[in-house]
Structures are given as C-alpha cells and as structure tokens.
Amino acid sequence: MEKAKNKTITDRIWGLFASIKFAVVIFSLIALTSIVGTVIEQNADPAKNLKILAKFVGKSGAPAAYSVLDKLGFMDMYHSWWFVTFLLLFAANLIICSLDRIPRIWKIVREPIRPLSPEHVARMSIRSTFTVKAKPAHVKDIATKAFRKIGFRPSESSSESGVQLYAEKGNFTRLGVYITHSSILVILVGAIIGVAFGFNGYLALQEGKMSPFAYQSSDKRIPLGFDVRCDKFEAQFYGDTDMPKSYKSWLSIWKNGVEVAKKTIVVNDPLTYNGITFYQASFGTVEDNLENGIVMLRLVAKDGKSQDFNTRLGGSFTIPDSGIEGRITNFSPALTVDRSGKPFTYNQNMVNPAIFVEFSAPGGKHYSGWIFKRFPQTWDLPDGSKVEFLDYWGVQYTGLQVRKDPGQGIVYVGCFILAFGLFVSFFMSHRRIWMNIVEEKGGTKILIGASAHRNRAAFEKKIEKLAAALGSGQKGE
Amino acid sequence: MMDSSFFFGISTIAYFLAMVTYITYLGFKKKQIGLVATAITITGFVSQTIALVLRWKEFYAIEKSFLRAVPLTNLYESLIFFVWCLILAYLVIEFKYKNRSFGAFITPVAGLALAFIDLSGMSKSIEPLVPALQSNWLLAHVMMSFISYSMFGISFSTGLMYLIVRTEKRNEPAYIFWTVMLSIFIIVLAAMGLDFLTFKVGGQSQQQFLKSYLFKATFRNSSGFVESASWVVSAFFIFLVWRYGGIMKKVIKGFNISAEILDEITYKLIAIGFPIFTLGGLIFGALWANQAWGKYWSWDPKETWSLITWFLYAFYLHSRLMRGWRGKKVAMVAVIGFVAVIFTYLGVNLLLSGLHSYGSQ
Numbered sequence: 031m032e033k034a035k036n037k038t039i040t041d042r043i044w045g046l047f048a049s050i051k052f053a054v055v056i057f058s059l060i061a062l063t064s065i066v067g068t069v070i071e072q073n074a075d076p077a078k079n080l081k082i083l084a085k086f087v088g089k090s091g092a093p094a095a096y097s098v099l100d101k102l103g104f105m106d107m108y109h110s111w112w113f114v115t116f117l118l119l120f121a122a123n124l125i126i127c128s129l130d131r132i133p134r135i136w137k138i139v140r141e142p143i144r145p146l147s148p149e150h151v152a153r154m155s156i157r158s159t160f161t162v163k164a165k166p167a168h169v170k171d172i173a174t175k176a177f178r179k180i181g182f183r184p185s186e187s188s189s190e191s192g193v194q195l196y197a198e199k200g201n202f203t204r205l206g207v208y209i210t211h212s213s214i215l216v217i218l219v220g221a222i223i224g225v226a227f228g229f230n231g232y233l234a235l236q237e238g239k240m241s242p243f244a245y246q247s248s249d250k251r252i253p254l255g256f257d258v259r260c261d262k263f264e265a266q267f268y269g270d271t272d273m274p275k276s277y278k279s280w281l282s283i284w285k286n287g288v289e290v291a292k293k294t295i296v297v298n299d300p301l302t303y304n305g306i307t308f309y310q311a312s313f314g315t316v317e318d319n320l321e322n323g324i325v326m327l328r329l330v331a332k333d334g335k336s337q338d339f340n341t342r343l344g345g346s347f348t349i350p351d352s353g354i355e356g357r358i359t360n361f362s363p364a365l366t367v368d369r370s371g372k373p374f375t376y377n378q379n380m381v382n383p384a385i386f387v388e389f390s391a392p393g394g395k396h397y398s399g400w401i402f403k404r405f406p407q408t409w410d411l412p413d414g415s416k417v418e419f420l421d422y423w424g425v426q427y428t429g430l431q432v433r434k435d436p437g438q439g440i441v442y443v444g445c446f447i448l449a450f451g452l453f454v455s456f457f458m459s460h461r462r463i464w465m466n467i468v469e470e471k472g473g474t475k476i477l478i479g480a481s482a483h484r485n486r487a488a489f490e491k492k493i494e495k496l497a498a499a500l501g502s503g504q505k506g507e
Numbered sequence: 508m509m510d511s512s513f514f515f516g517i518s519t520i521a522y523f524l525a526m527v528t529y530i531t532y533l534g535f536k537k538k539q540i541g542l543v544a545t546a547i548t549i550t551g552f553v554s555q556t557i558a559l560v561l562r563w564k565e566f567y568a569i570e571k572s573f574l575r576a577v578p579l580t581n582l583y584e585s586l587i588f589f590v591w592c593l594i595l596a597y598l599v600i601e602f603k604y605k606n607r608s609f610g611a612f613i614t615p616v617a618g619l620a621l622a623f624i625d626l627s628g629m630s631k632s633i634e635p636l637v638p639a640l641q642s643n644w645l646l647a648h649v650m651m652s653f654i655s656y657s658m659f660g661i662s663f664s665t666g667l668m669y670l671i672v673r674t675e676k677r678n679e680p681a682y683i684f685w686t687v688m689l690s691i692f693i694i695v696l697a698a699m700g701l702d703f704l705t706f707k708v709g710g711q712s713q714q715q716f717l718k719s720y721l722f723k724a725t726f727r728n729s730s731g732f733v734e735s736a737s738w739v740v741s742a743f744f745i746f747l748v749w750r751y752g753g754i755m756k757k758v759i760k761g762f763n764i765s766a767e768i769l770d771e772i773t774y775k776l777i778a779i780g781f782p783i784f785t786l787g788g789l790i791f792g793a794l795w796a797n798q799a800w801g802k803y804w805s806w807d808p809k810e811t812w813s814l815i816t817w818f819l820y821a822f823y824l825h826s827r828l829m830r831g832w833r834g835k836k837v838a839m840v841a842v843i844g845f846v847a848v849i850f851t852y853l854g855v856n857l858l859l860s861g862l863h864s865y866g867s868q
C-alpha cells in the first residue's frame with residue numbers, strides 16, 4: 031500500500047503504457063475507427079459518401095452526418111491527426127511494454143543453465159526416472175553421446191550424490207516476442223520516413239509527351255530531376271473480348287536531351303529511376319486532341335507488297351498498284367453495333383478503336399466501311415488488297431502513379447524481422463535438460479527432468495528418445 | 508467426362524457420405540465405422556485434390572505460368588480451396604488427437620459448401636487473369652491467406668464448442684454470446700440459401716448476383732411483410748437457441764472431447780494460422796501491393812479488415828500467453844476473430860468497395 035502511494039507520475043504513466051489494458055483500448059480504438067473508415071469511402075466524391083450515409087441515417091440526415099464526420103476528419107481518416115496519434119500511442123505501448131518485460135527475460139537468456147538439486151529436477155514439467163544395470167561411468171558416457179544425438183552439448187557437475195549432466199538450447203528464442211514487437215516499430219519508422227521524405231504523385235502522360243514533373247494535386251507539382259516520356263501506350267485484350275490482358279506503357283527517361291533509360295512497364299512491373307518509381311495505374315483518351323493523332327496504316331497490295339503510311343483524321347492515302355484511294359472520315363475509340371446493326375461508340379477509352387474509310391476505286395466504284403484495329407477480318411478490300419489499321423498514336427495518355435519512398439527498404443527489413451520473429455516465437459522454444467546419474471546397489475539410477483517454454487509435446491518425444499538410448503525400456507521401474 | 512467438376516462432384520458426395528458415417532460412428536462408437544468414415548473423407552479429399560490439380564492444368568493451358576495458373580482467382584475457386592484446407596486441417600487433427608468426433612461437424616460443412624457452390628450458379632468458367640493479378644505473388648499470397656482462414660475457421664468451431672461445453676447458466680454472458688453467435692451464423696447461412704434458391708427460380712444474371720441479391724429474399728425483400736417477418740423469425744430463432752442451448756451441450760458432451768482439448772486445439776490452430784496469415788496475408792500482400800499499386804499499404808477496406816483480424820488474433824495470443832487467460836474469455840475472442848475473417852474474405856467484397864474486388868466475380 032505504502033509503495034503504491036509513493037509512485038511518481040512517471041511511474042504511473044510507465045505503468046499505464048506497459049499495461050495490457052491500455053493495449054486493448056488502443057487496439058479497439060484503431061479497429062473501431064478503421065471500420066468507419068472502410069464504410070466511408072476515403073478521399074471520395076462527397077456525393078458518394080452522402081449516398082452511403084443515407085443508408086444509415088436516411089436521406090434527410092445524411093448531409094448533417096456528413097458534415098459532422100467531415101469535421102472529425104473521417105473523410106480522410108487514416109491521415110487525420112487523431113488516427114496518427116492512435117498509431118503513435120500503439121507504438122509507445124509496444125516499446126514500453128517490451129522494455130518493461132525485457133530485463134526479466136534477458137536475465138533468463140543470459141544466465142547460463144546451472145546444475146539443479148535432485149528435488150528440483152524431479153519437479154520439472156517433463157520427467158523420467160529409471161534404473162539400469164551398468165556402472166555410472168559407463169552410463170555417463172552413453173548419456174553424453176545421447177545428449178549429442180538429440181542436439182545438446184551437456185555440461186557436467188559432480189556432488190556427493192552423483193553426477194549431473196545438464197544442457198540447454200534455444201535460450202534466445204525467449205526474445206522472439208520482442209523481435210516481433212521491434213519489427214513492427216521498424217515498419218512504422220520506415221512508413222514515417224516514407225511519408226516525411228518521399229512523395230506520392232500522379233502523372234497523366236500523353237503519347238509522345240514529356241514531363242519533368244509529377245503532380246500531388248492539380249496545383250502541387252514535384253520536380254523529378256529528369257524528364258519522363260511516354261513513347262506509346264497500348265491496352266491489350268484477350269481474344270475478341272474486352273477482358274483486359276495487359277496495359278503497357280513504353281516509357282523513356284531523358285536527361286539534358288539524352289535518353290538515359292527506357293522500359294516497357296505493365297501493371298506489376300514498374301520502372302524505377304533515381305529512386306523514383308513509375309507504376310502503370312490507368313489510361314484514357316485525350317478527346318480534344320483527336321485531330322492531332324497519327325493514324326498508322328499498312329497498305330498491302332494484291333501481290334503482297336506493303337507500305338506503311340501515316341496520316342491524320344481526314345487524311346487520304348492510295349493503295350500501291352491499285353489506284354484505290356481512301357479517305358479517313360471518322361474515328362471511334364470503341365465501336366460496336368447495336369441490335370439493329372447500327373454502329374455506336376460504347377467507351378471513351380480506346381478499347382476497340384475503328385476508323386471509317388471511304389474508298390473510291392478506278393472505274394468510279396465507291397464503297398466505305400469501318401476498319402478495326404483489333405479485327406483483321408475488317409482489313410480486306412473487295413479487290414484483294416488490304417488496309418491494316420496499326421495504331422492511332424498520340425491520342426491516348428497513360429496514367430502513372432509516381433512514387434518516391436526512401437523508407438521502403440526499412441519497411442521491407444521490418445517485414446523480414448517480423449517473419450523471423452514470428453517463426454522464433456511460435457515454432458522454437460527454450461529447452462533445458464538435467465540428468466542425474468546416481469550409483470545404486472547393482473546398477474545406476476537415472477533421473478531426467480526437462481522443460482520447454484513452448485511446444486512441450488514435441489520436446490517430450492525427444493526426452494523419451496534420450497531415455498530410450500540409456501535403456502529406460504529394459505527395466506520398467 | 509473426367510474433368511475437374513466430375514471430381515468435385517465425387518468429393519461432394521463423399522463428404523455427405525462421410526457425415527452420415529461419422530454420425531453413425533458417434534451413435535454406435537464402433538471403431539470399424541470410424542475407420543470407414545475416415546476412409547470416405549480421405550477419398551473425398553483425394554478426389555478434390557485431383558480436381559484442383561486438373562483445374563490448375565486447365566488454367567495453365569491459358570495462362571502458361573505455373574505460379575499464376577493457381578485456381579484461386581474468383582469466389583468459386585477460393586471457396587473450393589477453402590473447403591480443401593478445411594478437410595486437410597481436420598484430417599491432421601483427427602490423426603493427431605485420435606478423435607473422430609469433429610468429423611460429424613466438419614464434413615457436412617464441407618459437403619454443404621461444395622453443394623452450395625455448385626447449385627448457386629457461381630461462375631465456374633476459367634477466365635484469364637486481369638493485369639493486376641498477373642504476378643508471381645498470387646500463389647503465395649492467396650494460398651497462404653486461405654490456409655490461415657481455414658485454420659481460423661476450425662478454431663472458430665472448436666472455440667464455439669468449448670463455450671457450449673463450459674457454460675452453465677442461461678444468464679451467463681458467455682452462454683448468451685455463443686447462442687446468439689451460433690444463431691446469427693445459421694440465420695445468415697439460411698438467408699443466403701434462400702437467396703440462392705429464389706435466384707435459381709428467378710434466373711437473374713449471374714455475375715452481379717452476390718452484390719445485388721444478398722438477403723433480397725429475406726431481410727432486404729421488396730415486400731415489407733417478408734422483410735419484417737424475416738426479422739421476427741430470426742429473433743424467435745435466437746430465442747429458441749438460447750432457450751434450448753442445453754441440448755447442444757449434451758450432444759457435444761457425448762463426443763468424448765474434453766474442454767481442455769478443445770481449448771488446446773483452438774490455441775494450436777491460431778498459433779499456426781497467425782504466423783501464416785501475417786506472412787502470407789499481410790507481408791506478401793504488402794509486397795505485392797507495392798509492386799502493383801505502388802503502395803505497400805493504402806488502407807483499402809480489405810487491408811484494413813485484415814489488419815483488424817490480425818489485431819483480434821494478436822489479442823487472443825497475448826491474452827492467453829501473457830495474462831494466462833484460459834477458457835471462456837479467450838474462446839470468445841477466437842469466435843469473434845473468425846467473424847472478422849469472414850468479413851475480410853466475403854463481407855468486404857460484398858458490401859464495401861475497394862481495390863480488392865476480384866473475389867466478387
């Protein structure tokens with residue numbers, strides 16, 4: 031009672047932070063507020079969240095609920111001051127509860143195993159006693175070998191009551207929990223470094239364009255220190271379907287007008303240059319730029335001779351050796367036909383691009399039709415020549431996620447330590463064995479006591495093996 | 508034709524047969540019957556394994572990558588893999604603890620789940636991978652997540668059984684907890700079953716089914732009468748389970764499993780499932796997210812919910828190891844933990860939106 035009264039404020043705060051109760055409160059606060067954050071869409075359009083809130087409080091209550099939650103920071107809650115505070119309190123709790131317990135554990139880890147009195151040995155959680163017909167010295171030799179066989183190096187102590195062999199393994203595994211705890215701190219440190227010294231931006235880059243910046247928001251741009259150029263973007267699809275197969279951007283890095291790196295990136299395979307990484311995130315069509323795009327065609331004559339030809343919307347071309355002239359009069363980024371056979375555009379992205387070409391053949395013949403990039407069967411002309419629609423370049427943009435994260439390596443190290451710590455904590459244990467070898471009339475009495483601070487059943491099997499090597503089965507006593 | 512669905516069919520039948528045999532075994536306690544039950548379960552398991560391998564092969568023909576052709580890319584496949592893990596974990600427990608009593612519980616769950624998957628008209632077609640899933644992390648991340656889910660699943664049932672066996676009075680919090688939990692679990696399953704039935708009859712489009720028709724046959728029915736009737740029936744059902752929960756206790760007590768073994772199995776499963784979940788679900792997930800989305804952690808609903816799940820099981824382990832809490836309190840945490848798992852796995856996809864929307868197809 032006296033002691034409790036004399037506690038200083040620091041002691042009390044320390045005690046509070048080291049307590050499991052405090053951990054539970056923090057766990058619950060993080061978990062419960064996070065749940066709200068998964069229901070309310072983060073950083074979303076207000077209309078979206080109003081709709082979600084209306085499901086809970088009704089249409090009339092939604093705006094009020096929205097403004098309250100908005101003021102509390104729930105619309106971007108994982109970055110709000112209070113959520114970050116919860117995370118920091120969680121870290122403080124981890125540090126202090128570990129520091130609070132480590133001295134005791136450290137003592138067990140550092141202190142080498144010592145011989146124990148027979149009474150102590152007989153009280154261990156795993157034990158076995160039996161007598162064999164052999165001299166103690168002989169038994170000791172066999173026992174030493176048997177210890178080695180199960181992976182222990184025994185020490186020896188003698189007293190008037192006989193010899194004791196004792197050994198331990200895995201004393202450091204008691205630290206597994208603290209390895210795990212510290213790994214979480216390492217991950218948090220890495221994350222903080224990433225937020226403080228890195229950036230997370232976006233860049234919509236049109237085919238053929240170059241940018242020295244990435245954008246954190248429409249008015250905040252971050253200089254990259256080099257130029258990034260999108261040479262080409264292409265969305266590829268499985269077969270005839272619109273199921274995406276890959277989104278590919280051909281990127282190049284330029285410094286002082288010289289190309290220093292290039293890579294074709296896809297989702298799951300980004301480009302990193304100078305610590306800045308470009309991820310394939312989205313794509314789209316620059317609709318007000320259609321007239322500047324370049325239509326790339328391959329004109330194939332009847333005899334197979336081909337010629338590549340670039341033009342623009344509204345441009346004309348002539349198929350070699352045939353006198354057929356074509357003029358591109360229309361374009362659709364994604365064309366399909368409705369039930370009555372009328373063509374219409376179903377997507378503003380270049381999912382299924384097609385050009386409308388009006389042909390005039392020698393002899394006054396006129397015909398026209400849609401030519402699709404993805405469907406070669408639309409390339410054939412009546413007289414056997416072909417117009418291949420290769421690309422419509424310069425009208426698409428690639429949406430790049432641009433990120434610099436100097437804390438990433440630390441986070442990865444933390445993840446590795448976490449995995450290691452968990453392995454040590456759950457699959458390894460501190461194991462100790464004591465074995466007394468005492469001479470008796472006509473034989474030797476063996477007393478084994480052992481303990482494992484985890485997974486006792488597995489260790490019990492090992493001790494059985496050890497006992498069997500000494501002949502425990504021969505004389506059932 | 509001997510394709511994957513043929514073998515899935517065999518497994519479904521085998522699991523139901525095994526259930527009948529396990530129940531017979533519980534009734535007569537004859538060792539031979541028990542052996543037959545185990546043999547049937549193993550047959551079902553082997554057949555399901557063949558089916559999974561075949562599906563993997565069928566998928567490989569499209570994807571041309573062993574690691575990416577893992578049949579775990581939609582709800583249909585993931586549920587089947589979940590059942591497979593469940594049976595595997597059960598068989599391991601049966602051999603380790605030499606106790607067949609759980610069989611009567613696990614095999615019907617497995618059989619029902621497979622039949623459910625089959626009847627629901629969930630899309631079974633093998634579809635090529637969308638760009639975001641084209642990564643070698645797919646195998647490790649998804650497979651380890653599901654292995655841990657199935658362990659948590661069994662720990663849920665052993666935890667629940669522990670509570671059933673250990674509670675005495677009807678006004679005890681732990682008793683109220685398990686009766687309410689068990690009834691809600693059954694109600695949700697029944698409501699989903701009704702959804703599937705009306706869906707089959709109605710013949711609506713399959714893709715959007717889960718998202719738009721969940722609970723439409725009951726709690727979200729357009730008819731106000733059906734809606735309120737569903738709530739009344741559910742409340743009454745909870746009351747019945749609460750009132751007659753003692754019967755469950757008698758049944759489980761007849762299984763010859765001590766409460767200590769139930770507690771130990773619950774702990775062991777979580778102690779193995781937790782590291783697997785941390786490594787495969789959280790760490791590998793973060794590494795993959797960093798490669799695909801350019802962020803190792805983006806507080807996406809799925810990520811957040813798996814973190815909540817992780818917190819719950821971390822709490823379970825700490826309270827058991829540190830405070831020496833045994834018994835009812837920790838068993839309740841184990842039960843709540845799996846509720847979070849179910850929400851992480853299905854709830855997020857069905858009710859919330861986010862980056863992880865592959866599973867809902």
